[in-house]
Amino acid sequence: MARAGLTLERLTLEGAELVDEVGTDQACVRRFGVKVASLYLHVKNSQELKTGTAPLALEELADRAADALAGWAGKDALTAFADA
Numbered sequence: 001m002a003r004a005g006l007t008l009e010r011l012t013l014e015g016a017e018l019v020d021e022v023g024t025d026q027a028c029v030r031r032f033g034v035k036v037a038s039l040y041l042h043v044k045n046s047q048e049l050k051t052g053t054a055p056l057a058l059e060e061l062a063d064r065a066a067d068a069l070a071g072w073a074g075k076d077a078l079t080a081f082a083d084a
Contacts, residue, residue: 006032006042012052019053 011028018027028049029036043049061084068084069077 006034008043008048008052011039011042011049013056015049016053016056 011032014031015028018031021027026036029039032039043052064084065081068080072080
């Protein structure tokens with residue numbers, strides 16, 4: 001039976017945060033207090049979870065880059081982008 005409150009969206013968002021924190025999607029198991037087998041009742045596999053986090057990471061990168069590039073040009077803009 002599926003654990004109440006777990007959805008692909010929630011697992012994806014939490015997974016993205018955990019990857020930032022500890023660098024592994026296995027941390028989802030600890031965060032949600034489920035066994036690995038239970039996690040896979042909600043997602044097909046770890047690749048699906050990673051695929052769900054990729055757009056979130058790209059959106060965050062785009063936001064950071066836009067903020068960092070504001071007001072800069074040329075070499076300074078490139079440096080700001082790299083720092084983002």
